[in-house]
Amino acid sequence: MNRLRLEGLIQDVLDGEPIGEELEALQHELRANPEARAIYRDHIRINAALTPSSESVQQPVAEIIPMDRLIERQRRKALKITAIGTAAAIVALAFVLKLVVLPNAPVARFKISPKTDFTLTHAVPDGEAAPEGRVVEVGSRLTVERGAVELSFASGVKGIIRGPADFTLREEDLVELRSGTVWFDVPRAAVGFRVDTPDFLLTDLGTEFGVVSRPDVMDEVHVFSGEVEVRHHRGLEEAISVTEGQARVAGRLGGWEEADYSPTLFATHLPNGDPAPPYLYWSFDGFEGDSLPVEGTHPAAAEISSSRGIAGEGPQVVEGRVGRALSFDKVGDHIETDWPGIGGGEARSVAFWLRLPPVPDGTTYNSTYVTWGEPLDRKVNESWSVRVTNIGIQLPPAVQAQMHGRTFLQLWFGATVIDGTTDLADGEWHHVAVCYKGGADPSGRPKVDVYLDGRWEPTHFSGANAREIPVRTATGRAGVNPLLIGRSKTRREVSCDAALDELFIFEGYLRHDLVYSLAHAAEGWRP
Numbered sequence: 001m002n003r004l005r006l007e008g009l010i011q012d013v014l015d016g017e018p019i020g021e022e023l024e025a026l027q028h029e030l031r032a033n034p035e036a037r038a039i040y041r042d043h044i045r046i047n048a049a050l051t052p053s054s055e056s057v058q059q060p061v062a063e064i065i066p067m068d069r070l071i072e073r074q075r076r077k078a079l080k081i082t083a084i085g086t087a088a089a090i091v092a093l094a095f096v097l098k099l100v101v102l103p104n105a106p107v108a109r110f111k112i113s114p115k116t117d118f119t120l121t122h123a124v125p126d127g128e129a130a131p132e133g134r135v136v137e138v139g140s141r142l143t144v145e146r147g148a149v150e151l152s153f154a155s156g157v158k159g160i161i162r163g164p165a166d167f168t169l170r171e172e173d174l175v176e177l178r179s180g181t182v183w184f185d186v187p188r189a190a191v192g193f194r195v196d197t198p199d200f201l202l203t204d205l206g207t208e209f210g211v212v213s214r215p216d217v218m219d220e221v222h223v224f225s226g227e228v229e230v231r232h233h234r235g236l237e238e239a240i241s242v243t244e245g246q247a248r249v250a251g252r253l254g255g256w257e258e259a260d261y262s263p264t265l266f267a268t269h270l271p272n273g274d275p276a277p278p279y280l281y282w283s284f285d286g287f288e289g290d291s292l293p294v295e296g297t298h299p300a301a302a303e304i305s306s307s308r309g310i311a312g313e314g315p316q317v318v319e320g321r322v323g324r325a326l327s328f329d330k331v332g333d334h335i336e337t338d339w340p341g342i343g344g345g346e347a348r349s350v351a352f353w354l355r356l357p358p359v360p361d362g363t364t365y366n367s368t369y370v371t372w373g374e375p376l377d378r379k380v381n382e383s384w385s386v387r388v389t390n391i392g393i394q395l396p397p398a399v400q401a402q403m404h405g406r407t408f409l410q411l412w413f414g415a416t417v418i419d420g421t422t423d424l425a426d427g428e429w430h431h432v433a434v435c436y437k438g439g440a441d442p443s444g445r446p447k448v449d450v451y452l453d454g455r456w457e458p459t460h461f462s463g464a465n466a467r468e469i470p471v472r473t474a475t476g477r478a479g480v481n482p483l484l485i486g487r488s489k490t491r492r493e494v495s496c497d498a499a500l501d502e503l504f505i506f507e508g509y510l511r512h513d514l515v516y517s518l519a520h521a522a523e524g525w526r527p
Contacts, residue, residue: 001029006036010043013189023188027205030192031229037192041172044155044190106135107172108153113271115511116147116163141168144180145347146277146508150270155190159183160267162275164347164508170196181278181299183210183266199250203229207244210266212299214507215343220249220259220299222266232256260302277349277508280339282306282485284501285324286317292335298507300339309334315486320501321353321429326486330367330497334486341372341384341483342507343475347438349510350386351518353501354432359407359425365390367496368488370503373481374414374474375489381413381446382474385488386434388424388496409434409457411448415469419460422452429501431519436471437509446471451512454519 009026012019019026029036111134112118122130123139131137142149144163151159161167165180174194175182186193186204193204195211199219202211207226213219221230223242231239235254242248247259267275278298292306308314315326315333328334342348350370359365366389374382390407409420411434424430430453437447444467450457474481481489485503486496504518 001025001033001036003039006039007043010040013191014043027191031203037173040192041155044172105154106131106137107169108136108151108157110134110136110142110152111150111270113148113150113275116149117145118147118149118163119143119145136169138169138171141166143167146511148267148271148275153190155193156187157190157193158185160270162267162278164277177211177213179213179215181210181212181266183268184208185268199233201231201233203231205229209242210263212265214299215346217300217340218250218252220247222247222259222261222263224263230256262299262302265297265299276514277347277506277510279504279506280304282335282503283323284317284320284326284503294337296504298505305338307336309336309486318499320499321355321431322502325353325355325499325501327499328486328496332487334484337483337485339372339483340475341473342505343373343473345438345471345473346507347436347509348384349433349435349506349508350504351431351433351506351510351515352503353429354388354424355427355429355499355501356388356407356425357427357497359390361405365407365425365497367498368484368486368491369496369498369500370483370485370505371489372473372475372483375481378415379469381415381469381471383412383414384473385412386410386432387412387488388498390425409450409452411450413446413471413473416446416471417462418446418448418450419462420450420452421458421460424452433510433515433518435510435515438471440467440470443467449512451515451519454516456512 006029009019009022013026030040119142120134121141122137124130136142136151142161144161144165144167146163148163149161151157151161155173160183162181165182166178167180167182168176168178170176173190173192174196176196178198182195184193184195184204185208186206188206191204191206195202197211197213197219199213202209202221205227207228208224209228210222210224211219221228221242223244223246225244227241227243229239229241230248231237232250232254235251238255240248240256245261247261249257249259251257279296280294280298280301281296282292282294284292287308290308292308294301294304294306310333313329315328315335317324318327319325326335352369354369366387368385368387371383371385373384375385387410388407389410406421406423407425408422409424409432411418433451435449435451440446445461450459486500
């Protein structure tokens, strides 16, 4: 396609004029030709600069737009209007440009939802100042620990990023998404917008779509309307088209797998409140055959297999704290799943209701409620296990004496152990929440907050050389040590001898206000 025809079509699209069958040719040219995309971005900048904006008046002074580009643009318009009208427009525009210096608009601006935690960095040459305010330029990196961000591009693209997420703008129309859940609405004028994830490159063809990218899980795309092209980064680097109402997951060795189209995974408007991290939810209200329903906003919710692990009678449905609950009989009952859990040092939170009968004096109690990862090696932190025990073998003698007779909460990483202090074995319902921020504090202790019944729980930290060992929860090995509920992975004959209700697993750190709401809602409450 020659340049004159290309620029004419681009300008028609920016002016909102129909181009009919030529739209497909334009889309193909933009996908295949880097020079065409550069021309397109050039027109976007000119168009944005000429569009009045209440914010633009406040921006620093930038270069005057070159007259030759504007005159060329007006020359093409001469094919559609009279010669006299065109000449008048050019003269008027030239006169205005002598008096007005137009600002240089940023590639994108952003807004945040309440209580959003984010970090913004810019790649700027030495000696140049970083952009001020909530703006994104080429090279800017936006890391969202929690909450949501709304992006507004000069090209007209709109996006919502839900944390945890890691986002970098590589080019004006190319986003690198290392992790996160994002939704984009791309107008026809911005066709060719791209999203690059660890598993695939998506090229938009003028549509609305969502992308999910998580550690240890293959990336997926959901198309709300229109069409996108996705090219796999592995295997034969196969490219496919995904259209309205479809979803695809990248195969581990290349190729593509169908997925359930789930628009509810994505936020399409900036939340007014404090959004919770994506979560999985087990109500424990009853079985469907031997299967236990899994709900929630986490992308894996619709795909997890969760079923009764039978030893003896198996877990029994009993009256719960909210609706019904499951009771385990201490002879191997459990719930088994095929979900690998949350790996590495990523933030996570687990919350549930627990009812534990009194433990007779002199009786050892040591049970696991929620676990995944590698349980055997105590020299590394490759496990994630929420447990209750009355054995504080790694605690200092003075603390062991203080804890004598108590059956307390324990978080087991492998080499590192964090013990609560409150006695839970009283036959009453207690709400438990273990919230890991990811990483460690300056002393080397994992950043964990523990809550009982909505209140912060004092804890003890122990483990040989544990301060020197980072959390690296093992996941991703098919069929090996996925999420297990109700018993440990090593003592298969012993389940937890307790009742559990309303289990939530969040992919992210859960703040105290949401923990409090979970613990004090009169009925079941969803974040």
